[in-house]
Structures are given as structure tokens and as C-alpha cells.
Amino acid sequence: MQVRFRYSTGLRRKIFRGALLVGSWDESGQYSDNWSSRPMEAAKCEDGSEYFTATLELDGSQPGRTFEWSVFLVDISGGRVWAIPTEINDQESSERYRTFVLRNSGGSDIQEEKYYLTHLCRLGANKNNLAGVSEPGIRFVVWAPNAKKVEVVFAGPSGYIANDGYGMEQDPGFSPLPMSCQADGIWQTGMLTDFSKYQDKLYMFRITNEAGRVIFRTDLYSRSQIGQGRFNPQGSHFSGYPAELDGTKSCSVVIDPEKVAKEFRAGAGSGMITEEEFWREEFSPTKPLPKRVEDLVIYELHVGALGFGKNRPGNFQDAMDLLDYLEDLGINAIELLPIAEFAGWAQWGYGTSHYFAPENSAGGRDQFKHFVRACHRRGIAVIMDVVYNHYHHNAERAQWAYDSDSPEHNIYYWYEGRTGDYAQANPPGHGGYVDNMSTGYAPRYYLEMVRKMFISSAAAFVEHFHVDGFRVDQTTSMHLYNVLHADGRALGHVNAFGAKFLRELTRTLKMIKPEVILMAEDHSDWPMVTESSEAGGLGFDAAWYADFYHQLCGDSGARPKAAKLIKIAGYGQDQSLMMDYFSGALSWSGRNKVIYHESHDEAGNSRGSKRTIVTAVNSAPLVGETRRSAEARCRLTFGMSLLSPGTPLFLMGEEVGAQKDYRYNDFMDNREDLQAGRQGEGRQLFAFYRELIRLRLSCPGLRSRDIDILHVHNANRVIAFRRWNHDQAFLIAASLNNRPFLSGYNIEHSLLDEGSWKEVFNSDAAGYGGANAGNLGAIIPSEGGRINVVIPANGFVVLQKEG
Numbered sequence: 001m002q003v004r005f006r007y008s009t010g011l012r013r014k015i016f017r018g019a020l021l022v023g024s025w026d027e028s029g030q031y032s033d034n035w036s037s038r039p040m041e042a043a044k045c046e047d048g049s050e051y052f053t054a055t056l057e058l059d060g061s062q063p064g065r066t067f068e069w070s071v072f073l074v075d076i077s078g079g080r081v082w083a084i085p086t087e088i089n090d091q092e093s094s095e096r097y098r099t100f101v102l103r104n105s106g107g108s109d110i111q112e113e114k115y116y117l118t119h120l121c122r123l124g125a126n127k128n129n130l131a132g133v134s135e136p137g138i139r140f141v142v143w144a145p146n147a148k149k150v151e152v153v154f155a156g157p158s159g160y161i162a163n164d165g166y167g168m169e170q171d172p173g174f175s176p177l178p179m180s181c182q183a184d185g186i187w188q189t190g191m192l193t194d195f196s197k198y199q200d201k202l203y204m205f206r207i208t209n210e211a212g213r214v215i216f217r218t219d220l221y222s223r224s225q226i227g228q229g230r231f232n233p234q235g236s237h238f239s240g241y242p243a244e245l246d247g248t249k250s251c252s253v254v255i256d257p258e259k260v261a262k263e264f265r266a267g268a269g270s271g272m273i274t275e276e277e278f279w280r281e282e283f284s285p286t287k288p289l290p291k292r293v294e295d296l297v298i299y300e301l302h303v304g305a306l307g308f309g310k311n312r313p314g315n316f317q318d319a320m321d322l323l324d325y326l327e328d329l330g331i332n333a334i335e336l337l338p339i340a341e342f343a344g345w346a347q348w349g350y351g352t353s354h355y356f357a358p359e360n361s362a363g364g365r366d367q368f369k370h371f372v373r374a375c376h377r378r379g380i381a382v383i384m385d386v387v388y389n390h391y392h393h394n395a396e397r398a399q400w401a402y403d404s405d406s407p408e409h410n411i412y413y414w415y416e417g418r419t420g421d422y423a424q425a426n427p428p429g430h431g432g433y434v435d436n437m438s439t440g441y442a443p444r445y446y447l448e449m450v451r452k453m454f455i456s457s458a459a460a461f462v463e464h465f466h467v468d469g470f471r472v473d474q475t476t477s478m479h480l481y482n483v484l485h486a487d488g489r490a491l492g493h494v495n496a497f498g499a500k501f502l503r504e505l506t507r508t509l510k511m512i513k514p515e516v517i518l519m520a521e522d523h524s525d526w527p528m529v530t531e532s533s534e535a536g537g538l539g540f541d542a543a544w545y546a547d548f549y550h551q552l553c554g555d556s557g558a559r560p561k562a563a564k565l566i567k568i569a570g571y572g573q574d575q576s577l578m579m580d581y582f583s584g585a586l587s588w589s590g591r592n593k594v595i596y597h598e599s600h601d602e603a604g605n606s607r608g609s610k611r612t613i614v615t616a617v618n619s620a621p622l623v624g625e626t627r628r629s630a631e632a633r634c635r636l637t638f639g640m641s642l643l644s645p646g647t648p649l650f651l652m653g654e655e656v657g658a659q660k661d662y663r664y665n666d667f668m669d670n671r672e673d674l675q676a677g678r679q680g681e682g683r684q685l686f687a688f689y690r691e692l693i694r695l696r697l698s699c700p701g702l703r704s705r706d707i708d709i710l711h712v713h714n715a716n717r718v719i720a721f722r723r724w725n726h727d728q729a730f731l732i733a734a735s736l737n738n739r740p741f742l743s744g745y746n747i748e749h750s751l752l753d754e755g756s757w758k759e760v761f762n763s764d765a766a767g768y769g770g771a772n773a774g775n776l777g778a779i780i781p782s783e784g785g786r787i788n789v790v791i792p793a794n795g796f797v798v799l800q801k802e803g
Contacts, residue, residue, distance in 0.1 A: 001060040001105040003113060007040065007071045007083065008051040010118035010456065011463055015512065016073040018042065019052035019083070023069035029059040031067060040071070046128040046137075046191075047121035048258075060105030069113065070097045073511075084115065085507035086448060091496035094503065094536070117508065119456040120463065123186075124221030124356070125203070125254045127195050136195040138254070140177065142205050142219065143449055144403040145185025145411065149208035152177040152189060153216070155251045159202050159226040159242030161216050163235035173197075176206065184449075195256070202226055202242075202251035204397075210404035218397050220453065222252035222341075222354050228361040230344045232394075247360050248343050248353035249397050257464060261366040264320065278369065279466065287379030289468065290332050291515050293541040293592075294703050297642070297693050298383065298649035299331040300599060303339060303362050304346060305652065305662070308673040313346045316363035316371045325675060327378045329655055329686065330693035334375060335383040335471055337600060339368065340457070343392050348600065348664045349385075350473060351392035351439065353399070355457035358465075365465075372466050381468035383517065384461055388454045388501070389477035390440030407432060414444045414482075414494060422486050431486030434494055436477035441485070445478070445497040454501070455508050462513050469517025470509075471594075475502060475538070476523045499538065506539030517541055519594050519647075530592040542647055545593035551578075551585040552640055553597055555608055555615040566637055569717075569736045569794070570618040572629075576714040577736055582640075583709045583719055590645030590705040597641045598651045604661025604670075612637055613657040622659065627681075628769060629738075631657065632794035635688050635763040635770075636734060639796050642696050643723065643732050645707040655689040656682025684769035691768075695761055695798070701728025710749035718791065720747045729753055733789050734796035740764075740773040744788035752785045757799040764792030775799075 005021055019040040026032040040052035052071065073083040084096045100113045116122055128137045140152045153161065153176045154169035161167040168176075179187040192198065204216045218225070226242040227250030242250060259272040283289070290296050306314025306322065326334070338349030345361040358368040372382050391399045391412065399412035407415045407429050414434040422431025434442035444450045461467045478498030482491045502520075509516045520540040522529045525547075531537025547562075554564025563581035589595045602609045609615075613622065616633035620626050634657060641648045651662070656677030660670035678686045696702045704725040711720035717736040722729065733747060758779045764770030773792040780787060780799065789797060 001058050001102060002055055002110045003058055003100075003102075004053065004055045004110050005040070005069065006051055006053045006112065006114045008045065008049065008114065008116045008122070010049050010116060010120035010122060010459070011512065012048045012050070012121075013463060014050055016050070016075055017078070018074040020072040020074070020080075021054045021056070021069065022072060023056075024067050025056070025058060029057050031062060031065055037072075045121065046130060047126050048129060049121040055110070058102060060102075062102050063104040065102045066099055067102060068097045068099050071115070081511060083117070083511070085117070085504050085511060086115075086452075087500050087504060089446065089448065091493045091500070094500070094533075116452070117511070118459045119221070119452050120460050124219055124223070125198070125252070127256060127258065128191060130191065130193065133193060135193070137191050137193045138195045138198050139189055139191050140179065140203075141186060141188040142179070142221075143185055143411075144187055144205070144207055146210040146404040146409045147181075147187065147207045148210070148212065150179040150181075150187040151206045152179065152203055153206045155202040155204065157242075158238050158240060159245055159250050160233055160238040161204050161251065162233065162237050163216065165206075166237045174201065198254045199256055201254045203254065204251055207403055209401075210406060210409060213405065215401075216397065217402055218248075218250075218354065219252040220354060220398060220402075221456075222357050223255045223257065224253040224357050224365055225341050225354055225360055226250045226253050228345065246343055247341050247357075248392055248395070252354075255365070260369055264317070264367060264370040275464070279373065282373050282376050282466065284377050284379065287377070289376060289379055289381050293517050293519065293594075293647050294705060295697075296333040296381065296517070296647050297331045297696065298333045298335050298594070298647065299326060299329070300335045300337070300596075300649055300651045302337040302348065302600065302652065302667070304337075304348070305667045305671055308671045313361065313668060315361070316367040319371055320374055322674070323374055323378060323380075325678065326380065328690065330690050330697065332379060332697065333381040333383055333468075335649065336385060338385045338387055338473075340386070343394065346668050348667075350387050351390070352387050353392040353395055355386075355454060356460050369465055376466070381517070383469045383471055383519070384467050385471045385473060386458060387473040388443070388505075389436055389474050390438040390442065393440050410444075411447065412444055412450055414442045414446070416484055416491070425486050431484070433485045434482050434491060435485050435488075436483070437481040438474055438477045442477070442482055442494065442498075445494070445501045451501045451504055455505050458505065458509055459512055462509065462516060469519065471519045471521060471544075472502070472505070472540075473521050475520040475529070475540075478502060479538070480524050502538045503533040507533050510539070519544065527591070542592045542594045545585070545589055545595050545646060548585045548589050548593070548595040548641075548644070548646065549597060549599070549602060551582040552637060553602070553612060553615060555602070555610055565736060566612065566616055566633055569633060570616050572618070572738070574738060577717045579712045579714050579717060579719045579736075583712045583721075586640065586644055586719075586721065587707055587709055590707050592705070593646040594649055595641055595644055595646035596649040596651070597637045598654050599649065600651060600662065603651055605663045610661065611659050612654060614659055622657075629794060631685055631769050632764070632792075633736070634685060635768060636736065636795055638689060639692060639732075639763055640734065642692050643702060643730075643796075643798065645705045645723065648696075653677075655686050657685050684767065688763065688768040692761065692763075699728060699730070699800075701725040701730055708749075708751045710752055711747045716745075718745065722751060729801035731757055731787070731789075731799040731801075732796055733791050733799075735791045736794055737791075738793055740771070740793040740795075741791045742773060743790075745791050746786060746788050748786045750785045752782055752787060753801050754782055754785075756781055756802040757787065758802055759789075759797055760800045761798035762792065762795070763797070764795040770795065
């Protein structure tokens with residue numbers, strides 16, 4: 001019996017040199033526990049992606065026998081990679097291989113076994129290059145396993161199709177296209193031979209669902225959604241313009257993934273160029289990108305919160321206009337709040353509907369590519385915030401009830417049991433869905449097709465947009481927080497599949513781009529989050545560390561064991577501070593943590609929180625001496641973050657002392673002019689940020705994960721710690737005391753290096769608005785593990801070991 005194996009990458013880029021098929025058979029084709037191997041041949045799919053294939057003769061006397069198989073890929077360096085990142089569908093196992101049952105050998109058919117690393121070119125509207133045909137074609141493919149019938153239908157100029165079909169294209173040349181059902185619930189059209197005919201066309205899938213009801217659904221693998229506005233017709237007739245529509249409900253758009261607009265601004269008249277040409281001059285040899293998570297200084301940027309003074313949310317043009325400012329500030333990584341398609345136009349973005357499509361109201365896919373390229377030319381990495389723990393809460397034309405009205409068959413949502421089990425739930429039948437402390441029901445992680453959608457979307461942003469990494473939102477919701485909606489009962493098996501998904505995600509991305517930077521917003525403090533998946537971990541490079549913020553600033557929530565240094569110091573009194581609590585968080589931040597003194601959640605959005613400069617003086621008016629004290633504490637706050645052994649991140653605006661609350665529901669009303677702030681009241685704070693960032697990035701010893709806490713004194717409100725690597729050592733002495741230690745402060749510890757220490761930075765320098773209390777750049781000796789240094793009020797000094 002002949003069996004043909006096919007391993008498809010879904011990637012047009014050639015990143016593997018070869019492949020080796022391995023499986024549970026011997027040389028004679030009999031089942032064997034001792035796996036054998038054979039080379040695979042490389043080839044190109046019609047869609048331009050790479051695949052590997054091999055045909056094997058198995059003994060036909062074994063029908064019904066289950067075989068296992070896998071693939072080794074040979075990467076560009078010659079190393080072998082186990083090429084199946086997908087785990088078997090068993091919550092208790094993380095083994096990775098594929099299985100098939102050998103069919104009866106009767107007939108001449110060849111049994112085919114396939115594996116897809118990603119679904120980038122498998123699902124959606126994909127351009128294909130046909131053998132022997134000069135012009136490319138197109139095929140539409142969708143996953144709808146419960147559907148009775150599926151068609152592609154095209155929309156007219158409104159960009160919307162009502163529930164009764166109103167708004168469909170009237171041109172007979174774009175009549176509905178029938179789709180046929182293949183294996184695994186995949187529906188596809190035949191190969192259409194004229195891609196140019198369909199390019200830029202607006203389309204949906206018309207699905208006859210499991211109950212026989214006709215519904216319209218968008219393409220979840222859509223590369224672009226036409227809507228840019230806020231209006232949801234809710235299935236009714238719509239005769240307006242696409243720009244008015246909520247993108248999550250609007251039609252999908254056929255795009256050519258091989259072409260990019262030559263100019264950033266639409267209507268420039270410069271036409272399209274190939275992707276290869278577009279990315280040709282992506283980097284500057286004098287401004288290399290950071291490659292390690294510990295080398296990053298991350299600026300958290302919400303594109304929608306830009307556009308100060310304009311009657312619209314910010315967009316990629318506003319982000320482009322900010323890049324010179326950010327380059328001067330010195331950061332080397334931008335972390336974008338979610339920019340995949342979300343509801344409306346003025347949102348944070350934490351409710352994604354279409355994971356492959358950059359938000360159209362922000363400028364869409366081509367403008368995002370221009371933004372990434374402009375960042376890379378400045379040596380700035382681009383990190384995307386992505387949300388895989390829930391979907392947009394009103395996903396009626398996206399994930400919700402995609403091909404069935406039955407909750408049990410709501411394919412993108414996890415559902416426990418039968419609807420009849422939850423007659424008393426509100427709404428009726430919803431009791432079987434899974435809550436996970438996000439703002440929507442949990443995805444159905446036990447289905448490989450669901451996991452693969454998320455993974456493929458991340459791969460698409462790496463491949464087509466050249467993003468450098470991801471911050472995965474609230475991973476704890478996936479591997480720890482899952483409970484039954486009906487009664488809050490913990491669901492350990494759902495957690496297990498959530499962890500399985502995260503391992504598959506990190507494995508796949510590291511295969512595609514080994515240097516990709518992966519960060520988890522994880523509140524479990526579970527060490528395995530940042531262990532490799534091969535060692536049983538989730539495979540992230542770093543995890544967000546909220547406790548650092550709560551110990552340092554702590555202006556939100558009721559956390560009885562939080563030091564809340566800046567919050568309490570902001571009262572202006574002289575009581576003891578729990579510097580020892582903070583020292584624990586500071587020390588722990590070296591364990592692969594991303595730390596922050598302000599993020600999008602803690603700048604007015606969470607209960608009791610405020611911007612740092614406001615918290616620093618307990619919301620007192622920022623004038624005169626009060627502002628000077630506020631800025632001094634802001635400088636210390638940023639210093640503790642930037643000089644920690646964690647990877648530092650801060651929210652946009654902190655560098656100029658932004659004051660207004662930053663909230664998800666009214667950020668448009670509270671935008672601040674960063675450029676004006678830099679030239680005005682925030683100029684000295686900006687200068688401080690710039691110089692301290694420059695110090696960290698120029699000193700490997702300040703970017704290491706090593707730290708020793710040398711001194712903590714709660715009553716004096718002082719902390720001192722040592723940072724080092726193999727050839728540099730630094731001493732940081734910081735104080736939240738309201739008076740400087742002008743006569744010097746004694747620090748004593750056996751780990752303090754003997755020799756001379758030179759002051760290389762003082763947060764209280766006059767150029768930053770300080771009183772210039774410090775050591776004036778002096779060289780200070782240490783003897784017997786003791787040193788005496790001047791420490792400014794609400795400030796810090798940095799000393800470097802000489803020699």
C-alpha cells in the first residue's frame with residue numbers, strides 16, 4: 001500500500017534546507033517500534049509556499065493498523081529540528097507526532113497523509129500560480145465542519161451584505177461561487193484562473209448552517225476588512241459607505257500578499273511594488289536591532305491614543321510622525337497595543353475579530369508594513385500585543401456560531417456538556433461556556449484548527465510584516481483561570497489544553513524565526529512560563545511581572561503586602577517605607593521578567609490608579625516645589641525600573657510627565673501632546689529618560705540578569721544594590737527620603753567590590769531639574785566592603801567600578 005506524506009510549511013520564504021520523514025515502520029513496510037527514516041523532496045505549492053514530500057510502500061496486510069510519523073527539518077545552519085510542534089490531542093501528554101490508520105490496499109489509490117505547520121496559505125482567499133498558465137489564479141477556502149452548504153458571495157459598493165442578501169454584487173460576472181466539502185470540514189472553491197478579476201473584491205461566505213439556516217460570515221483568515229468606522233447594521237439593509245462600517249461586521253477583502261504600496265500615503269500615485277523590493281533596504285548597518293529580550297527598553301504605544309488635537313483616533317501616520325521623537329528618546333523596542341481588527345475605531349484593541357488583518361481604521365496592512373520598516377531602519381524592534389484568551393465580545397459575523405446554532409457545535413468556543421444541562425443558566429444554555437477572567441468566553445483550545453488559527457496569524461505577522469516579537473495577553477487565563485460559566489467550577493482539563501496551545505505557539509514561532517521575542521502577560525509567577533517547551537515549560541523568553549509595579553508604585557487595588565513606595569511617599573510625610581518588600585521584587589525581576597512602573601492598565605484604568613507624576617504627590621497641583629518633588633520621584637521610579645535586572649517597559653507619555661488618566665473608554669478625551677510636552681514642562685524629564693536609557697544600553701553590566709541587594713533601610717527609605725556582568729560592576733544607591741544625605745551614607749556588604757567607584761549618573765543633576773546633590777562625578781574608594789556616598793533626596797546615584 002503506497003502512502004504519500006506531505007509536510008507543508010505555509011511559508012513562501014525558504015527557511016529549511018531539507019527534510020527527513022520518520023515513522024513507526026521498518027524497511028519492509030511492517031509496523032515497528034523502532035522508527036526508520038527516509039529523505040523527503042522539496043517542492044513549491046501553487047500558492048508559492050514550500051512543502052516536502054515522500055512516498056512510502058507499507059505492507060498492505062496491515063489494514064486498520066495505526067502508524068505514527070513525524071518529520072525532521074534541516075535548518076539553514078544544518079541543524080535538525082523536530083518539525084511537528086503540534087501535540088497529540090491528549091491533555092495528559094505533550095508528545096508530538098502524527099498518526100494514521102492504514103486503509104485496505106484494495107484499488108489503486110494512494111493514501112495521503114498531510115501536516116500543515118501553518119495555515120497561512122491553506123485557508124482564506126489565496127493567490128495561486130498555476131502550472132502552464134501565465135496569470136495567477138485564486139482559491140477560496142474556509143473551515144466550516146457543521147455546514148450543509150457554503151458559497152463565496154461578493155458585495156457591492158456598500159461593503160456589507162444584509163441577512164436577506166441585500167448588498168450582494170449585482171454584476172453577473174461575480175455570481176456566488178459554490179464550494180465543495182473536503183476532509184476535516186474544509187470547504188473550497190475550484191481553482192479560479194484570473195486573480196486580477198477578484199483582487200480588491202469584497203466578499204463573505206454564505207453558509208447554510210447545521211440547522212439549515214442561511215447566514216453570512218466573514219473570512220476569519222481575511223487579510224483585510226473593509227470597514228473603518230463604528231456602525232453595525234445588525235443584519236439590516238445598509239446603503240452607506242464602507243468607511244462607516246465596523247470592520248468586524250464588514251466584508252473581507254481579496255488582497256495580493258506579494259505586493260505593497262510603494263508610498264506610505266494612499267493616493268500617492270506611485271503604485272505597488274513587490275514584497276521583495278519593499279523589504280530590500282529594511283535595516284541600517286549602524287543601527288542594529290536588539291536580538292535578546294534583556295537588551296530591550298520597551299515603549300508601550302497605543303496608536304489610537306496618538307493624534308492629539310484631531311477628531312479621530314490616532315493612526316499609523318501619527319505613529320510614523322512620532323518615530324523621530326522616539327529615536328531621540330533612545331528606546332529600542334515599541335510594544336503596540338493590539339492592532340489586529342477590532343470593533344469600532346476608538347478602542348484599546350483587546351477584543352480581536354480577525355487575527356490576520358491589521359485594523360483598517362489605523363491605516364491597514366500596507367501602512368503597518370511601512371511603519372515596521374521605518375522602525376527597523378532606526379534600530380527599533382516592533383512587538384505586537386496579541387489576544388488569544390477570548391474574541392471580540394460581539395463576534396456575530398466572525399467566530400460566534402460560525403456554522404451552527406448549537407452551543408455544543410459553536411466551533412470556536414469551548415463548551416462543556418449539553419445545552420440541556422444548563423436550562424437555568426442566563427442566558428439559557430450558556431452555562432456550558434468557559435469563563436477565564438477575560439472579557440469573553442474561552443476559545444475551544446482542544447480543537448487543533450482553533451489553535452492553528454491563532455498560531456498561523458502570529459506566523460503571518462512574522463512573515464509578511466516582519467514583526468520582531470509578541471506580548472501574549474493574559475496567558476494565565478489560558479492555563480490557570482478556566483472555570484465553568486454555570487457555577488464557577490475549576491476546569492483543569494481546559495487549563496491543560498490552554499497550556500498545550502501556548503507550547504505549540506512558542507515552538508512554531510521559534511521554528512520560523514529563532515530570534516523572535518516572546519513575552520507573556522502572566523500573573524501566576526510559575527517558573528515554567530519561561531522554561532523551554534522541551535523542558536516542560538511554555539517557552540516564553542520573559543513574563544510580565546506586575547508585583548514590581550505594585551511594590552514600587554502600588555497606586556491601584558488593595559494589596560496588603562505591597563510596599564506602594566511612590567503612593568505612600570506622595571503623601572509628603574517622613575514615615576518608614578517598606579523598602580525591604582520592594583527589594584524582594586527588585587531581586588526577583590532578574591528571573592526573566594518584564595517590569596514596568598506604568599503600563600496601560602495602571603495609568604487611570606484600574607481602580608485607584610493614576611499617572612506616575614500624579615501619584616508621586618498624591619494628586620496635588622503640579623506647580624512650583626510640588627512639581628519638582630513629583631519629577632524627582634518620577635526620576636527615581638524610572639531609575640528603579642531601568643536599572644533593575646528585568647526588561648524595562650513604560651507607557652507612552654511617562655517620559656514627559658503625562659498627567660491625564662489613560663482609560664479604555666475615554667482615552668480620546670484625555671490625549672496629551674507628547675511633542676509639545678517634550679519642548680515644554682516635560683523637557684527635563686525627557687532629557688533624564690534619554691540619558692538613563694543611553695546609559696543602560698551602552699553598559700552590558702546593566703543589562704545582565706544579575707543583582708545583589710546590598711543595603712535596605714526602611715526608616716531611612718534607602719536601598720542600594722549591585723549590578724554586574726563578567727567585566728563591569730555598578731552600584732546604585734537610591735533614597736525616597738525627603739532630605740538628601742549630603743554628608744554621605746554608609747553602605748556595607750561583603751559583596752561590595754574593593755577599589756575605586758566613579759559616579760557616572762545622578763538623577764538629581766541640575767539638567768534634569770534637580771538640586772545637584774550628589775558626588776559630582778567623584779571617584780570614591782571602597783574598603784572592607786564599605787563605601788560612603790552622597791544620595792540625593794528622592795533620587796539615586798549610579799557608580800561604576802573602575803579597572
